[in-house]
Amino acid sequence: MGTIMDHRKCAEECVAMARASGDDRDKALWLTLAQSWVRLAEHVARDDMDAESQGGEEMLAAHASQNS
Numbered sequence: 001m002g003t004i005m006d007h008r009k010c011a012e013e014c015v016a017m018a019r020a021s022g023d024d025r026d027k028a029l030w031l032t033l034a035q036s037w038v039r040l041a042e043h044v045a046r047d048d049m050d051a052e053s054q055g056g057e058e059m060l061a062a063h064a065s066q067n068s
Contacts, residue, residue, distance in 0.1 A: 002044075003044070004041045004044050004045050004048075007037050007038070007040045007041035007044060008037070008038070008041050010037040011034040011035075011037035011038045011041065012034075014030045014031070014033045014034035014037060015030070015031070015034045017030045018030035018031045018034065
């Protein structure tokens with residue numbers, strides 16, 4: 001899976017393609033693809049936050065067990 005920035009860059013490229021398109025159906029497709037890339041970036045961001053949160057909880061548990 002790519003990075004948040006990779007996915008957002010793809011979304012921006014899709015928006016640029018939508019702006020450049022002369023066909024309304026193509027514009028809609030490009031904007032749908034852009035939305036998908038944004039959602040993927042948000043998903044990666046949530047996964048990153050969850051991983052950081054779990055890592056912090058593990059460190060706290062290890063620290064607590066050392067002090068017991």
